[in-house]
Amino acid sequence: MKEPVKVALLGCGNVGAEVVRLLHEQADDLTARIGAPIEIVGVAVRRLGRDRGGLPVDSSIFTTDALGLVKRDDVDVVVEVVGGIEPARTWLVEALSAGKSVVTANKALLAEDGGTLHDAAARGSADLYYEAAVAGAIPLLRPLRESLHGDRITRVTGIVNGTTNFILSSMDATGAGFGEALEEATTLGYAEADPTADVEGFDAAAKAAILASLAFHTRVGAADVYREGITEVSAADVASAKAMGCTIKLLCIATRTGDGGVSVRVHPAMIPRTHPLAGVGDAFNAVFVEAEAAGQLMFYGRGAGGAPTASAVLGDLVAVARNRLAKTRAASESAYADLPVRSMGEVRTRYHISLDVADRAGVLAAVAGVFAKHDVSIATVNQSGRGNDAILVIVTHSAPDAALAATVEELRSLDIVRSIASVLRVEGE
C-alpha cells in the first residue's frame, strides 16, 4: 500500500463536516480509486472545542492556526471550504506556491482574484481545482475545462443561484410578491438571514465570472460582470411574463459578442416556458451551454447544500491525489484568448415593456416615436383598454442595451405615459 495522501482541511462548517464524513464512510472505495488512502492530518477552525457532532476524526488534529497548518511539511493537499477573500487568499497562495495541490469551493475569491491563485499554481506547479465553486455537485467545470476543449463555446446561460430560483419559482407558482416569497424562502432555510449576496446577484455574478473564464479562455473577474438582482421583480412582472407564455429566471449569461469580445451579465429575464431552463424549479441549478460543434447541452442538479458540495470537493480531491501519485498535474489555466469584455450598454438584448398610457389619439404614435428615435425596432405591440387608460405591451427586436435603457428613460418622462408597469429583458428565443 502506498503512503497516504495527506490533506489539510480549512473550515469545518456544513460542507467541511460532510467532507470529513464522506472521506470516512467511503474510505475503502476512495483508496481503491486513488491507489492510496487519504488522511486528514489537520482541520483549521475558527474556534476549538465546539461540538462537531461526533465527526470521525481525532479532536487533537483541530487547530485555529490555518496558516501554520498549510505550511506543514507533511501536507500534500489543502481543501478550503471557508469562503471569503481574506485570509483564504493568503492560505491558498502559500499552499500553491509551495507546490501543494488546492481544492476550493471559494467562488468569491476565484471571481475576485482568481488570477493570483492561478499564478501561484503555475509558480508552484500545483493543481488548483474548484468544481464545488459553481453549481455545487453538477459536474460543470471539468466538462468546460476539458471535454469541450476541442470545440468553440459561443454562449453559456445558467441558473446558478438556488435561493433566487426558489423565490422566483414560488412567485411564479403563487403570484406572491418578492417580499412574501423571500420570507417563505427564509423560513424554509433556502435564504440566509442576510440574503443580500443571493438576491442582489453577487453570488451568481461570481459564478458567471468563473464560467466565462473557462468558456472563453479569458480572465473574467466579478468586476467585469454586469449585475442586477431580483429585488425589483414584482408580481406584475411575473404576471406579464405569464401572459407572454414566459417565466422569469435570474440568469447568468456569458456570450461571445459579434465583434470578437465577450459579455458577461446577471439579471432577471423572461424566458419562454418551452425553454429547457424554464422547467428548472425550486432550488435546482442548471447551465445551458451552446458550442459550435456540440450544439446545445444542459447540465442540471443541486447547486448547493452540504452533501452535494462535498461530492464535488471529493471528486476534485480524488483527481489531485491521483495526480500527485502519478507525479503530474492537470492542465493549467487556459487564458490565452484574452478577449475584451464588453460593457452592458454594448450588449444586444431584447426588452419587454408594459406601459400604462392615456387612452387617446396619438398616444401610440408618440410612444413609437421614442423607440424610433433610439433606433430600437419594435417586434410586437398589444394594446388593451381600461377605462380612460390603456395598457401597451411592447416587445422589441434586439438592440444595444444602452439604447433600450435610454428608450425606457425617455418613455418615463412622457406625459401620456402614466406609469411603466414592467420592464424585463427577454432571453432564450
Place this chain on the structure above:
Amino acid sequence: MKEPVKVALLGCGNVGAEVVRLLHEQADDLTARIGAPIEIVGVAVRRLGRDRGGLPVDSSIFTTDALGLVKRDDVDVVVEVVGGIEPARTWLVEALSAGKSVVTANKALLAEDGGTLHDAAARGSADLYYEAAVAGAIPLLRPLRESLHGDRITRVTGIVNGTTNFILSSMDATGAGFGEALEEATTLGYAEADPTADVEGFDAAAKAAILASLAFHTRVGAADVYREGITEVSAADVASAKAMGCTIKLLCIATRTGDGGVSVRVHPAMIPRTHPLAGVGDAFNAVFVEAEAAGQLMFYGRGAGGAPTASAVLGDLVAVARNRLAKTRAASESAYADLPVRSMGEVRTRYHISLDVADRAGVLAAVAGVFAKHDVSIATVNQSGRGNDAILVIVTHSAPDAALAATVEELRSLDIVRSIASVLRVEGE
C-alpha cells in the same frame, strides 16, 4: 513551438470528415490550448480516390492500410471512427500496446470487449478515451470517470438512442403506430435503412454497458445487459401511458441492487410526464444520474450527428495530446469493485397492465388471485365497462421482474381475459 502531436485518423465518413474540418478550422485555438499543434499524418479509408468534398488535408496521406498506419513510428495518437468489432479491435490493441494514445467512438467494441482494450492500454501505459461513444457531444464519461469519483453512484437512467427517442416522441405527439413513426424517421434521416441496431435496443445496450462500467467500477459487457427494443410498442401502449399522465421512453437503466450487485437493462418504460427525462424530445439524449452525496444530476444534449460526435472526439484529442506533452496519462480503468451483475428476473420493477376482460362477477377476484399467487402486490386498479367487456388497468408495486412476467403469462391463459392490451414497465416514480 513544440513538435506537433501526430495523429492517425482511422475512418473518414461523416464523423471523420468533421474531425478533419474542425482540426483545420480551430488549429490556432487548439495549438494554444494544447501547447503544440496537432498534425494528421495519415487517414485510413476503405477506398482511395473517393471525392472527400475538399477536405483540408493532402490527398497523399490517405491510405487503405490502416494497420500499417497505426504501426508507423511517427504516430502518437490514433483516432478511430470506423466502428464495429474487427478490424478495429486489432488496430486499437496494436496502438495501445505500443504506447500510442487512442481516442475512439466505437461503442460496439467497447461494450463487446472493452476489457481487451483496457488491458492493452495498461500494458502500453497509453491513454484510452471514448467520450464520443456514449451520448455524442454530451460530456458524460469524464464526469462519471472523474467528477463523481468521490461519490457513490446508485443509479443511471438514460435516453441514449436518438432514433428511438424520435420515434417514441412522434408516436406520443401524433398517436401514430410504430411502423408509421419509423417510416417518418427514415424519411427524415433519423433512422438508417436497416434500423435494427437502434429499434431493437442494441445501440442503447452497448452504451448502457459502458455507462454501468464507469458508474460502478465494474466491467459490464453488452452480453450482461437485458435488452428489449421498441418494435412492440403500440399506439395502445402510448394511449395507456397518456391516460396515466406518463410518456413512453426507451430507457437504459443501470442500478445497484439491494444485495450488493448491479443490474443493467434497456427497455421501453412509462415515466411520469413530470420526470426530467419526459421532456427530452426529438433525437436528443439525456442521462439522469443519482449519487449518494450529489443527489440527482442530469446531462442533456445531442447524442449523434457528425459535428456533435466530432466535438467529443476533439475534446478527448486535446486531453490525450496534453497528456503526451506532459509525459503522463489519465487514470486507467477503474474496475476494482467487480460487482456481480444480476439477471433481469431478479431485478425489482413495476408493471402497468391493461386487460380486456369479460364483464361479469368474479372476474376481478380471479385476476387478483393470479397476482397474489405470484406474490405481486397491486398498487392501483381501474375498471371501466365496455359492452360485455371491461377494461382493467392494473399498476403493481415493485416485485421481481420474473414474478411479474409469470403473472402476465398466467393472465394470458385465463378464459375471462380476452386479451392483454398493453404491458409496460413503470419507472421514475
